[in-house]
Amino acid sequence: MTTTLLRSVRRVPLDGEPAEPVDVVLADGRIAAIGVGLDPSGAAVEQCDGRWLAPGLWDEHTHFEQWAQTALRVDTAGTTDPAEACRRVAEHIATLTRSDDSVVVGFGHRMSSWSRMPVTAELDAVSGAHPVVLMAGDAHSGWLNTAAQRAYGVSFDGICTEADWFALMPRVGDDPHQLAQARLRRIRELFALGVVGLVDLVMDDHLGPWQRLAAEGVMLPRVDVGVFPSTLDEVIAAGLRTGDPLPGGDGLLRMGSLKIIADGSLSSLTAGVRDTHGDVHGHFAYTLAELVSLQTRARSHGLTVATHAIGDACLSQVLDAYEASRATGTIEHAQLVDRSDIPRILRHGLPLSVQPWHLVDDWRAMDELWADRCADAFPFRSLLDAGVTLRLGSDAPVAPLDPWRAMAAAVHRNTPDLASWHPEERITGAEAFRASVRTRVAVGQPADVILLDANPLEPESDSAANAQHLLDAKVSGTYVAGAPRL
Numbered sequence: 421m422t423t424t425l426l427r428s429v430r431r432v433p434l435d436g437e438p439a440e441p442v443d444v445v446l447a448d449g450r451i452a453a454i455g456v457g458l459d460p461s462g463a464a465v466e467q468c469d470g471r472w473l474a475p476g477l478w479d480e481h482t483h484f485e486q487w488a489q490t491a492l493r494v495d496t497a498g499t500t501d502p503a504e505a506c507r508r509v510a511e512h513i514a515t516l517t518r519s520d521d522s523v524v525v526g527f528g529h530r531m532s533s534w535s536r537m538p539v540t541a542e543l544d545a546v547s548g549a550h551p552v553v554l555m556a557g558d559a560h561s562g563w564l565n566t567a568a569q570r571a572y573g574v575s576f577d578g579i580c581t582e583a584d585w586f587a588l589m590p591r592v593g594d595d596p597h598q599l600a601q602a603r604l605r606r607i608r609e610l611f612a613l614g615v616v617g618l619v620d621l622v623m624d625d626h627l628g629p630w631q632r633l634a635a636e637g638v639m640l641p642r643v644d645v646g647v648f649p650s651t652l653d654e655v656i657a658a659g660l661r662t663g664d665p666l667p668g669g670d671g672l673l674r675m676g677s678l679k680i681i682a683d684g685s686l687s688s689l690t691a692g693v694r695d696t697h698g699d700v701h702g703h704f705a706y707t708l709a710e711l712v713s714l715q716t717r718a719r720s721h722g723l724t725v726a727t728h729a730i731g732d733a734c735l736s737q738v739l740d741a742y743e744a745s746r747a748t749g750t751i752e753h754a755q756l757v758d759r760s761d762i763p764r765i766l767r768h769g770l771p772l773s774v775q776p777w778h779l780v781d782d783w784r785a786m787d788e789l790w791a792d793r794c795a796d797a798f799p800f801r802s803l804l805d806a807g808v809t810l811r812l813g814s815d816a817p818v819a820p821l822d823p824w825r826a827m828a829a830a831v832h833r834n835t836p837d838l839a840s841w842h843p844e845e846r847i848t849g850a851e852a853f854r855a856s857v858r859t860r861v862a863v864g865q866p867a868d869v870i871l872l873d874a875n876p877l878e879p880e881s882d883s884a885a886n887a888q889h890l891l892d893a894k895v896s897g898t899y900v901a902g903a904p905r906l
């Protein structure tokens with residue numbers, strides 16, 4: 421294994437590191453030495469000329485295969501009604517030959533941004549014989565034309581949601597060669613952003629593409645591979661426990677958590693929320709007893725649990741479940757938090773795995789749907805102040821797989837051109853960065869580091885400018901276990 425000496429780097433001050441340039445030695449996958457004027461003998465020397473060094477970034481919640489697939493899809497993001505989505509489908513279909521019978525797949529629209537519900541006939545009217553499946557950007561619903569319903573042997577008018585949709589979604593396939601290319605492109609994008617690790621939550625195929633990619637010799641990031649209840653038995657039968665290295669992964673691929681989706685989503689109007697009268701609305705995928713039993717089964721086989729809870733009522737139920745099952749793991753999303761639950765989150769030591777960019781996509785919908793509850797939506801400041809651990813992610817493909825966006829959205833709580841949404845819950849750049857890494861630039865730590873042209877935490881005039889500065893960050897080197905990836 422090569423030893424690398426990074427000559428003259430400044431450390432990004434995550435914990436008040438001094439700004440003086442130092443040399444950093446990467447050897448045997450670890451940070452072996454930090455000092456001034458280190459001896460380069462035996463090392464490949466990279467002249468860094470005062471560039472900034474930081475721990476590599478993690479995205480703590482992704483669906484990588486679907487993220488790769490979106491690179492191949494008709495983009496319906498930002499549409500405001502079904503007719504606009506139909507126009508984009510029509511434009512795409514105009515580019516196809518009549519004999520091309522592959523499924524046209526669109527992705528990205530938000531049901532909550534559409535002025536009305538869609539009907540099958542209007543999609544039929546623009547698609548002719550081509551099967552069309554339009555996936556909502558939150559991945560909780562889909563809209564199929566008649567040809568697609570026939571192709572998949574399903575039948576409904578309007579949209580397909582939740583359990584029906586989760587059963588159908590994995591069957592919507594892509595051209596294997598194009599998809600293979602898209603995966604490689606997406607991996608290169610990761611390294612260009614300084615991403616060294618992902619939590620990947622994989623539906624159906626618990627090995628996902630990762631072990632196959634490793635077998636093909638593709639340079640990979642670290643991946644904690646999570647599974648859904650549908651493949652839990654397979655994982656248990658294989659004797660895999662959370663943290664175990666996956667065969668063939670060269671130490672980079674590890675078994676992750678069991679993912680349990682306990683409620684719906686905000687934009688599909690299915691999150692499990694409590695209204696101001698205390699009444700509970702939304703889609704609950706499991707009873708409390710079922711949740712406890714799933715979590716207990718995972719715990720007793722050495723698996724941690726990542727439980728999806730978007731609404732506050734669902735979060736309360738999920739906390740009840742963790743209390744009863746004594747499972748460990750994370751809560752995913754936590755978009756609306758009842759403040760009386762914060763001590764319970766702390767008591768169980770459950771990190772919240774949150775996706776700040778959802779705030780940018782959803783604040784208008786939250787203002788409308790959760791009107792007087794919005795002070796409790798994504799309450800990052802309150803959670804950190806209470807001592808809760810936050811882990812940032814994207815939930816790609818729901819939001820782009822880009823930790824800089826996640827950090828910027830946590831810092832300004834909107835895009836930099838717009839006013840901060842509930843600014844009292846903003847967090848600092850250093851806090852957002854610490855919630856996006858798993859390591860530090862310190863001797864003995866994994867050599868998962870990135871080089872940056874500027875200090876991304878340089879204080880600017882206000883939170884909008886701080887967020888813009890994060891979005892402008894330019895990564896010029898990415899190392900995973902000491903090996904260059906960029």
Ligand SMILES: [Zn+2]
Binds near residue numbers: 483621
């Ligand atoms: Zn997800």
